[in-house]
Amino acid sequence: MDSSPDPHRGRLRKAPENFLRPADVAVVAREARGGRRDFLRGAFAAAATGVAAPAALAQAAAREGDPHILQLPEHTRGLGQPVVTDGYGKPSKYESNVQRRQSPGLTQTAQASVSFAPLQSLFGIVTPSGLHFERHHQGWWDIDPSKHRLMVNGMVRTPMVFTIDEIMRLPAQSRFHFIECGANTGMEWGNVAVPTVQYTHGMLSCSEFTGVPLIALLEMAGADLRRARFVLAEGADGSSMTRTIPMDLVRSGEVLVAYGQNGEMLRPENGYPLRLVVPGVQGVSWVKYLRRIELGDQPYAAKDEVLHYVDLMPDGTHRQYTSIQECKSVVTTPSGGQVLLDKGFYSINGLAWSGRGKVRHVDVSVDGGRNWRRARLQGPVMDKCLTRFSIDWVWDGKPAIVQSRATDDTGYVQPSYRQLREVRGTRSIYHNNAIQSWLVQEDGEVRNVQLAA
Amino acid sequence: MDSSPDPHRGRLRKAPENFLRPADVAVVAREARGGRRDFLRGAFAAAATGVAAPAALAQAAAREGDPHILQLPEHTRGLGQPVVTDGYGKPSKYESNVQRRQSPGLTQTAQASVSFAPLQSLFGIVTPSGLHFERHHQGWWDIDPSKHRLMVNGMVRTPMVFTIDEIMRLPAQSRFHFIECGANTGMEWGNVAVPTVQYTHGMLSCSEFTGVPLIALLEMAGADLRRARFVLAEGADGSSMTRTIPMDLVRSGEVLVAYGQNGEMLRPENGYPLRLVVPGVQGVSWVKYLRRIELGDQPYAAKDEVLHYVDLMPDGTHRQYTSIQECKSVVTTPSGGQVLLDKGFYSINGLAWSGRGKVRHVDVSVDGGRNWRRARLQGPVMDKCLTRFSIDWVWDGKPAIVQSRATDDTGYVQPSYRQLREVRGTRSIYHNNAIQSWLVQEDGEVRNVQLAA
Numbered sequence: 001m002d003s004s005p006d007p008h009r010g011r012l013r014k015a016p017e018n019f020l021r022p023a024d025v026a027v028v029a030r031e032a033r034g035g036r037r038d039f040l041r042g043a044f045a046a047a048a049t050g051v052a053a054p055a056a057l058a059q060a061a062a063r064e065g066d067p068h069i070l071q072l073p074e075h076t077r078g079l080g081q082p083v084v085t086d087g088y089g090k091p092s093k094y095e096s097n098v099q100r101r102q103s104p105g106l107t108q109t110a111q112a113s114v115s116f117a118p119l120q121s122l123f124g125i126v127t128p129s130g131l132h133f134e135r136h137h138q139g140w141w142d143i144d145p146s147k148h149r150l151m152v153n154g155m156v157r158t159p160m161v162f163t164i165d166e167i168m169r170l171p172a173q174s175r176f177h178f179i180e181c182g183a184n185t186g187m188e189w190g191n192v193a194v195p196t197v198q199y200t201h202g203m204l205s206c207s208e209f210t211g212v213p214l215i216a217l218l219e220m221a222g223a224d225l226r227r228a229r230f231v232l233a234e235g236a237d238g239s240s241m242t243r244t245i246p247m248d249l250v251r252s253g254e255v256l257v258a259y260g261q262n263g264e265m266l267r268p269e270n271g272y273p274l275r276l277v278v279p280g281v282q283g284v285s286w287v288k289y290l291r292r293i294e295l296g297d298q299p300y301a302a303k304d305e306v307l308h309y310v311d312l313m314p315d316g317t318h319r320q321y322t323s324i325q326e327c328k329s330v331v332t333t334p335s336g337g338q339v340l341l342d343k344g345f346y347s348i349n350g351l352a353w354s355g356r357g358k359v360r361h362v363d364v365s366v367d368g369g370r371n372w373r374r375a376r377l378q379g380p381v382m383d384k385c386l387t388r389f390s391i392d393w394v395w396d397g398k399p400a401i402v403q404s405r406a407t408d409d410t411g412y413v414q415p416s417y418r419q420l421r422e423v424r425g426t427r428s429i430y431h432n433n434a435i436q437s438w439l440v441q442e443d444g445e446v447r448n449v450q451l452a453a
Numbered sequence: 454m455d456s457s458p459d460p461h462r463g464r465l466r467k468a469p470e471n472f473l474r475p476a477d478v479a480v481v482a483r484e485a486r487g488g489r490r491d492f493l494r495g496a497f498a499a500a501a502t503g504v505a506a507p508a509a510l511a512q513a514a515a516r517e518g519d520p521h522i523l524q525l526p527e528h529t530r531g532l533g534q535p536v537v538t539d540g541y542g543k544p545s546k547y548e549s550n551v552q553r554r555q556s557p558g559l560t561q562t563a564q565a566s567v568s569f570a571p572l573q574s575l576f577g578i579v580t581p582s583g584l585h586f587e588r589h590h591q592g593w594w595d596i597d598p599s600k601h602r603l604m605v606n607g608m609v610r611t612p613m614v615f616t617i618d619e620i621m622r623l624p625a626q627s628r629f630h631f632i633e634c635g636a637n638t639g640m641e642w643g644n645v646a647v648p649t650v651q652y653t654h655g656m657l658s659c660s661e662f663t664g665v666p667l668i669a670l671l672e673m674a675g676a677d678l679r680r681a682r683f684v685l686a687e688g689a690d691g692s693s694m695t696r697t698i699p700m701d702l703v704r705s706g707e708v709l710v711a712y713g714q715n716g717e718m719l720r721p722e723n724g725y726p727l728r729l730v731v732p733g734v735q736g737v738s739w740v741k742y743l744r745r746i747e748l749g750d751q752p753y754a755a756k757d758e759v760l761h762y763v764d765l766m767p768d769g770t771h772r773q774y775t776s777i778q779e780c781k782s783v784v785t786t787p788s789g790g791q792v793l794l795d796k797g798f799y800s801i802n803g804l805a806w807s808g809r810g811k812v813r814h815v816d817v818s819v820d821g822g823r824n825w826r827r828a829r830l831q832g833p834v835m836d837k838c839l840t841r842f843s844i845d846w847v848w849d850g851k852p853a854i855v856q857s858r859a860t861d862d863t864g865y866v867q868p869s870y871r872q873l874r875e876v877r878g879t880r881s882i883y884h885n886n887a888i889q890s891w892l893v894q895e896d897g898e899v900r901n902v903q904l905a906a
Contacts, residue, residue, distance in 0.1 A: 139533025
């Protein structure tokens with residue numbers, strides 16, 4: 001978004017620096033073709049001596065003081081870095097600003113905090129595991145998988161204890177799903193207008209998860225599937241995280257005891273070596289460092305479902321067990337903190353998701369909700385998974401309010417703040433799925449605004 | 454695969470170490486429930502003083518010498534690591550053996566070498582970008598994107614030069630595709646029986662790529678789409694990589710000028726900041742560090758399509774421009790170098806793909822091809838993308854030869870070595886898509902074997 005030329009005018013408005021003017025293109029094309037022929041001749045000569053051909057050519061040219069070769073950037077002249085064989089690959093040094101970030105002061109300790117995913121910098125639907133949002137209640141651990149165990153007990157005939165190897169030996173499934181913290185967009189209940197989409201919506205990520213359906217483990221333990229109505233999932237870290245999961249979700253086969261994420265083992269900060277995957281349900285139920293599953297016939301009323309992750313209602317009561325993340329969307333480009341440097345063409349894009357199923361469609365408004373246009377959805381549109389949407393926009397340089405409104409395949413429509421507040425009031429922390437508004441100012445700066453209407 | 458108990462017997466054959474015997478499960482369940490109630494009381498008390506509750510509890514218990522708490526592992530008692538806010542996340546230290554690996558001596562320099570992806574350790578279809586295979590002709594570079602340019606010239610009305618920002622401002626597409634080096638499985642032409650699937654098939658990866666359809670850039674430059682039949686793609690690194698791409702592929706909209714991979718910018722070793730994505734076509738055509746596209750009316754006969762990446766035929770001729778990767782599959786578990794520690798249940802699984810479209814089905818044999826059973830395919834099955842398959846198997850402890858045979862939606866069936874050699878002989882390097890055979894020996898060790906039949 002920091003580009004001034006309008007590519008839709010068919011030509012550049014100013015010559016790019018450090019490379020070529022468009023007028024020189026024909027000359028360079030001739031040179032390149034000549035150079036390729038030169039290179040082929042050189043390659044034959046060099047092959048006979050066993051020397052890497054381009055390096056030999058570049059060295060020869062440098063010795064002869066060839067001004068054409070010396071003008072080329074270093075990466076066109078020499079040998080680059082060798083293949084990576086003893087390290088895990090990293091992003092470019094030029095991408096070091098793309099980071100998870102903690103909201104300062106959000107919690108008292110960094111072990112019970114959040115780091116938000118940089119949604120404004122991401123493409124498609126996969127969140128790189130190195131940028132996956134984090135929410136810890138007691139810090140993260142790198143647990144030795146050879147010592148970790150998963151116990152299955154409660155209403156089962158034979159309580160069992162599994163090693164990771166035993167779980168990985170069973171038939172696995174891999175599925176793409178979003179995970180969203182129930183408190184995502186929580187600051188906006190107070191109309192705080194957090195500045196960027198990283199902080200408003202960045203407790204959201206999406207991965208390909210691999211694991212064993214929990215129902216398979218329960219069946220192996222001889223679960224009483226007729227009477228059982230809930231499972232309790234318990235994590236091994238010091239936060240004593242326990243959550244109740246309805247058996248209806250487990251029976252469908254959707255709930256996974258997962259060890260894999262985006263093709264490799266889970267990352268330590270996301271529950272290595274085992275976490276529960278509960279598609280469509282808020283992240284807190286995706287218990288990390290999973291060590292125990294208990295089968296029962298009533299909800300367990302654990303601290304994180306009775307005291308926390310409850311919805312404070314206008315009448316002073318609170319709702320518990322509102323775990324499913326309702327249909328929601330957000331525009332990530334343009335979004336808060338970005339600057340449009342020029343009028344002209346932009347591709348508005350963002351993410352939509354629903355804990356109830358698939359995204360059916362997304363509408364986009366650039367006038368604060370008076371007019372809506374239907375966006376393109378990038379396929380495949382998957383169940384309980386992020387869907388990337390986009391729509392073309394020519395900005396006329398006047399103030400604009402950009403919004404997106406998602407509808408899922410149950411027919412549910414993402415609410416405005418007015419609609420959401422009518423039901424939920426203003427005192428909640430959790431489960432804010434209202435339409436997000438970004439104000440594009442005349443100077444191109446984009447700001448988070450909350451519309452009354 | 455290093456697990457001895459058979460989970461399908463409904464109970465463990467030996468007590469797991471370092472944790473609990475099944476007989477102790479009921480006791481622990483009572484303790485856990487009691488502990489949870491204790492914790493809740495503790496949490497209320499601790500909240501009043503602003504101290505993190507579980508830490509306070511653990512400290513108090515330690516002071517009082519509570520033997521129950523002291524037996525718990527460290528990660529259950531204390532504060533873990535804080536959220537990651539100024540670094541890019543990494544895999545667990547226990548996964549440090551999951552690495553790309555170079556085949557020693559395969560090439561003369563590490564800048565013109567290969568590092569293979571660890572297929573035996575991967576799940577699902579997404580390859581983590583940190584483990585994506587590498588093939589360089591002149592080493593890799595971390596090119597400054599603000600200085601990089603893409604030129605479009607040749608049979609166009611207005612030659613153009615694009616900055617990365619300009620390209621990223623255009624409407625983007627994201628699609629999951631495999632990329633396979635044309636030389637993948639190349640050593641097997643010589644019946645070398647490379648020991649592991651990492652080395653036999655590891656020049657294969659799969660990502661969600663994001664970019665602009667090349668056809669859109671050509672249209673912006675006023676391409677002569679009536680006369681143009683080919684494009685030349687040229688990279689900026691010292692290898693002078695140039696490849697001819699048929700316009701038929703470009704016209705379909707499939708070919709992308711890509712900057713994104715698995716949600717973030719391309720990795721330097723995979724072409725940052727710009728590479729061509731040519732779905733279904735061998736990796737060499739996915740030109741990295743892409744700097745120029747030329748539109749023409751005949752193939753360009755570049756060095757890497759005339760001298761290299763050609764198929765030597767039995768009659769002494771060679772085939773050029775055989776770029777599309779035909780339908781292929783491989784079992785990754787069990788595979789060469791792995792050891793089955795016990796008889797009993799295993800989930801055979803692997804990967805299938807086709808450069809012509811979707812995988813229609815995969816058949817698996819455990820007796821060297823005499824009998825075949827149809828495998829399960831993990832959805833969504835996507836076009837020119839890896840598809841994970843699996844099938845249940847109970848190993849009786851006798852020697853077994855495990856194979857997979859994929860069929861794509863054109864009806865093409867992956868050939869046996871005998872069928873492939875009838876047409877292609879034995880002297881090729883490229884485009885080996887034959888059925889892979891793994892011998893499971895009586896001692897459980899898995900070896901690469903090539904069947905004559």
